[in-house]
Amino acid sequence: MSMKTSTRQVDGVTIVDLSGRITLGEGSVVLRDTVRDLLSKGNKKLLLNLGDVNYIDSSGIGELVSAFTTAKNQGGELKLLNLTKKVHDLLQITKLYTVFDVRDDEATAVKSF
Amino acid sequence: MVPQRVSYTMDSTLETVNHAEEVATRLATEAGFDDEDVMKISMAVREAAVNAVLHGNAYDLAKKVMVDFERTAHDLVITIRDQGRGLDMSKLPDPREEENLLKMSGRGIFLIRSFMDKVEIHPSHSGTEIKLTKHVHGPTVT
Numbered sequence: 001m002s003m004k005t006s007t008r009q010v011d012g013v014t015i016v017d018l019s020g021r022i023t024l025g026e027g028s029v030v031l032r033d034t035v036r037d038l039l040s041k042g043n044k045k046l047l048l049n050l051g052d053v054n055y056i057d058s059s060g061i062g063e064l065v066s067a068f069t070t071a072k073n074q075g076g077e078l079k080l081l082n083l084t085k086k087v088h089d090l091l092q093i094t095k096l097y098t099v100f101d102v103r104d105d106e107a108t109a110v111k112s113f
Numbered sequence: 114m115v116p117q118r119v120s121y122t123m124d125s126t127l128e129t130v131n132h133a134e135e136v137a138t139r140l141a142t143e144a145g146f147d148d149e150d151v152m153k154i155s156m157a158v159r160e161a162a163v164n165a166v167l168h169g170n171a172y173d174l175a176k177k178v179m180v181d182f183e184r185t186a187h188d189l190v191i192t193i194r195d196q197g198r199g200l201d202m203s204k205l206p207d208p209r210e211e212e213n214l215l216k217m218s219g220r221g222i223f224l225i226r227s228f229m230d231k232v233e234i235h236p237s238h239s240g241t242e243i244k245l246t247k248h249v250h251g252p253t254v255t
Contacts, residue, residue, distance in 0.1 A: 001192075011224075024163055057163070058221045061220055062218050064218050093227055094223070094224075095214060
């Protein structure tokens with residue numbers, strides 16, 4: 001299953017709902033293009049909803065890191081929402097859980113920006 | 114049980130990566146691993162295949178990726194070989210170190226080592242061989 005994204009605005013925050021796999025190739029490219037496009041259009045508060053992301057590989061993890069640093073370098077903020085257990089565990093063992101601002105409640109996450 | 118072995122010689126493409134992962138998922142399930150271990154094994158194989166296709170063979174279609182899956186009485190052993198220059202073992206920094214945390218790449222081998230019981234990497238001038246072993250604790254295939 002490839003990755004799909006859709007975006008919505010909630011109180012000035014752009015929520016990107018992702019589903020499928022973020023892996024080397026299409027999934028990573030879609031994530032990269034989506035984040036860069038949003039930032040270029042002035043959307044600086046980004047919340048990636050990973051609730052329906054059932055698989056991510058090291059390339060996908062790299063893309064998340066890249067999205068995070070790209071947003072930061074452009075004066076924005078990128079946070080993560082609704083991690084599945086698999087993605088949560090991957091961020092734990094790679095110690096990236098301490099890098100990302102990870103939230104499990106959308107309303108609280110939106111208010112945190 | 115009768116030891117089982119399947120071998121594939123594949124092109125240096127992303128389809129090879131996906132295929133290797135699919136076969137790993139199927140064989141690990143058949144070997145009796147639980148869902149979490151199946152995920153770990155298939156992800157380790159995927160990462161090793163990515164290394165072979167991307168870093169080893171650099172998508173060169175003249176170079177092949179050889180994948181062997183072997184089910185023994187006690188282990189599932191997967192061996193992946195490429196025909197690249199050979200992995201530079203001195204360039205495998207710990208991705209969890211502070212200075213590496215925000216790097217885009219460099220987590221593949223780390224994840225493989227985290228997920229498998231035994232990982233042997235043999236680089237040479239004619240390519241890299243990586244041998245992944247997971248001990249079977251689930252029901253025995255007969």
